[in-house]
Amino acid sequence: MKLINKSHVAKKMPARLAVNTICKGLFFLATLVGLLVLAILFYRIFTQGIGSLNVDFLQNFASRKPEEAGIKAALIGSIWLMVVVAPVSLLLGVGTAIYLEEYARKNWITTFIKVNISNLAGVPSIVFGLLGLTVFVRALALDRSILAAGLTMSLLVLPVIIVAAQEAIRAVPRDLREASFGMGATKWQTILKVVLPAAIPGILTGGILALSRAIGETAPLVVVGIPMFIAFLPQTVMDTFTVLPMQIYNWTSRPQEEFQQVAAAGIIVLLILLIFMNSIAVIIRNKFQKRY
Amino acid sequence: MELRKTETYSVQQMILEKKSKKKINMEKVIPKLLFITAAISVFTTIGIILTLIFETFIFFDRVSIVEFFTEAKWLPFASAPSYGIMPLIVGTLKITVIAAVVAVPIGLATAIFLSEYASEKTRRIIKPILEVLAGIPTIVYGFFALTFVTPVLRDLFPSLDMFNALSPGIVVGIMIMPMIASLSEDALVSVPKSIREGAYALGATKLETTIKVVLPAAISGIVASIVLALSRAIGETMIVSVAGGSTPNMSMDVTSSIQTMTAYIVQVSSGDAGYGTTIYYSIYAVGMTLFVFTLVMNLLAQFISRKFREEY
Numbered sequence: 001m002k003l004i005n006k007s008h009v010a011k012k013m014p015a016r017l018a019v020n021t022i023c024k025g026l027f028f029l030a031t032l033v034g035l036l037v038l039a040i041l042f043y044r045i046f047t048q049g050i051g052s053l054n055v056d057f058l059q060n061f062a063s064r065k066p067e068e069a070g071i072k073a074a075l076i077g078s079i080w081l082m083v084v085v086a087p088v089s090l091l092l093g094v095g096t097a098i099y100l101e102e103y104a105r106k107n108w109i110t111t112f113i114k115v116n117i118s119n120l121a122g123v124p125s126i127v128f129g130l131l132g133l134t135v136f137v138r139a140l141a142l143d144r145s146i147l148a149a150g151l152t153m154s155l156l157v158l159p160v161i162i163v164a165a166q167e168a169i170r171a172v173p174r175d176l177r178e179a180s181f182g183m184g185a186t187k188w189q190t191i192l193k194v195v196l197p198a199a200i201p202g203i204l205t206g207g208i209l210a211l212s213r214a215i216g217e218t219a220p221l222v223v224v225g226i227p228m229f230i231a232f233l234p235q236t237v238m239d240t241f242t243v244l245p246m247q248i249y250n251w252t253s254r255p256q257e258e259f260q261q262v263a264a265a266g267i268i269v270l271l272i273l274l275i276f277m278n279s280i281a282v283i284i285r286n287k288f289q290k291r292y
Numbered sequence: 293m294e295l296r297k298t299e300t301y302s303v304q305q306m307i308l309e310k311k312s313k314k315k316i317n318m319e320k321v322i323p324k325l326l327f328i329t330a331a332i333s334v335f336t337t338i339g340i341i342l343t344l345i346f347e348t349f350i351f352f353d354r355v356s357i358v359e360f361f362t363e364a365k366w367l368p369f370a371s372a373p374s375y376g377i378m379p380l381i382v383g384t385l386k387i388t389v390i391a392a393v394v395a396v397p398i399g400l401a402t403a404i405f406l407s408e409y410a411s412e413k414t415r416r417i418i419k420p421i422l423e424v425l426a427g428i429p430t431i432v433y434g435f436f437a438l439t440f441v442t443p444v445l446r447d448l449f450p451s452l453d454m455f456n457a458l459s460p461g462i463v464v465g466i467m468i469m470p471m472i473a474s475l476s477e478d479a480l481v482s483v484p485k486s487i488r489e490g491a492y493a494l495g496a497t498k499l500e501t502t503i504k505v506v507l508p509a510a511i512s513g514i515v516a517s518i519v520l521a522l523s524r525a526i527g528e529t530m531i532v533s534v535a536g537g538s539t540p541n542m543s544m545d546v547t548s549s550i551q552t553m554t555a556y557i558v559q560v561s562s563g564d565a566g567y568g569t570t571i572y573y574s575i576y577a578v579g580m581t582l583f584v585f586t587l588v589m590n591l592l593a594q595f596i597s598r599k600f601r602e603e604y
Binding site for chain 2: 016020024026028030038040092095096098122126129130135159184212217219228249274
């Protein structure tokens with residue numbers, strides 16, 4: 001039996017440990033790259049945009065002159081978009097999740113629906129724009145309205161909401177359902193009065209994250225044909241409108257230097273809106289989520 | 293006699309009476325309604341496929357499918373238009389390769405650091421920051437590429453054009469990096485501790501354990517995460533529209549202006565290509581090609597993670 005040559009191992013050990021330490025440092029540096037980029041991005045946008053960001057900027061409509069340009073129509077438009085996307089996507093998403101978790105039998109239809117949802121999540125957002133253009137704008141003749149854009153966006157974020165709602169419903173323990181059935185409640189009564197209330201924090205958290213994705217999306221709206229230059233506020237969901245990312249895209253693609261500062265100011269407004277929504281999601285998650 | 297009857301009026305009878313009063317039976321209607329909502333996600337997919345197929349057929353009625361795949365020029369706006377998709381595919385692949393060169397090493401190293409080396413406290417600080425990076429709207433990244441990354445690169449390489457493949461490629465890489473990091477980290481964390489301890493007991497250092505034991509065990513999840521992230525890079529739109537330019541070409545040069553499939557769709561959509569023109573239908577043919585590319589990659593990712601998963 002050959003024994004390990006201890007002196008040979010001992011001779012190699014310092015080098016092996018040194019390589020270990022060096023690689024640990026490299027892995028750490030790579031991790032810092034992401035953080036560094038984020039810091040530069042925030043710093044650049046803040047310093048570029050802060051000069052243009054004032055009360056007038058929030059109250060003015062878009063303008064050909066950079067010093068008069070404002071974000072009012074786009075900001076209100078983004079909120080209008082949410083008025084359509086929030087109820088439609090939550091209703092469809094939570095409905096699908098309840099069906100899959102509580103009612104669906106294990107058969108090929110259920111498997112097909114599940115595979116379909118995970119593939120839908122990987123479809124590029126611009127393809128959803130083509131769907132919206134053909135079905136909502138042209139076939140259903142909704143034109144370039146808030147409704148057409150909102151329905152397109154709802155389908156885009158649907159997979160995110162379904163998956164979040166499924167996880168939230170799955171996390172509700174069986175005991176609660178059994179107790180409800182034991183009291184004589186029917187299946188739907190149990191879902192409506194026991195399962196959903198327990199799952200609502202998780203559903204809301206996922207829902208808000210999905211909405212914040214919809215608020216930042218640009219590509220599908222460009223394809224749907226939402227205008228970038230609007231100087232009035234929409235009154236109904238059938239009116240045409242513009243949103244924050246579209247307005248930022250418009251300013252970014254102009255050659256004048258001044259418009260880039262206006263674009264940066266628009267980005268600050270968009271980021272503040274996103275941070276606000278995400279904070280609400282985090283607060284809901286931490287405050288109301290019960291651990292069973 | 294009458295009095296006795298009311299006395300034995302049982303709870304069961306009350307329930308039965310209440311049940312019979314209800315006009316609609318919720319227990320039967322609700323599952324059907326919920327099934328309809330679940331079916332909408334299927335209809336969305338069918339809608340996407342039918343839309344793309346029908347409009348692409350109209351396009352191929354006017355432009356031959358052979359020309360579409362073999363012609364080396366994409367000049368839809370020329371007086372003698374030419375519709376060969378290859379330049380757009382080359383542009384898209386250039387962006388994807390540059391993004392992969394940036395995102396795969398950084399993402400993988402971040403995943404290894406978080407799962408093998410970092411303390412619980414460090415992890416709790418870094419993971420949310422990566423989530424923020426993943427949640428930034430792509431138009432913001434586009435602005436960043438055009439107004440920061442491109443000028444910095446032009447200081448380093450003066451021959452770089454204002455619109456080029458390099459800058460948006462790097463920024464797309466930064467955008468997909470958190471996805472690779474977080475999905476790969478999940479794969480690494482799910483490798484059981486006992487396997488690592490086995491390697492330590494044989495005298496392996498942490499690095500040797502990670503490279504020779506943990507990485508091979510998690511490889512299916514890691515490869516799947518990379519394929520998924522690259523599929524995202526192919527479908528990415530706003531960064532390449534803002535910073536990549538609009539010159540479709542076949543050259544392998546990364547310093548000059550390009551056009552990707554997604555950027556072409558944006559260019560046509562934000563211009564005034566009238567409904568019914570060949571240019572209008574061309575965006576569906578390009579969209580179809582894009583859809584097939586990403587679908588194949590997503591299916592590949594699912595196949596890899598199912599087929600090669602090591603079960604413990």
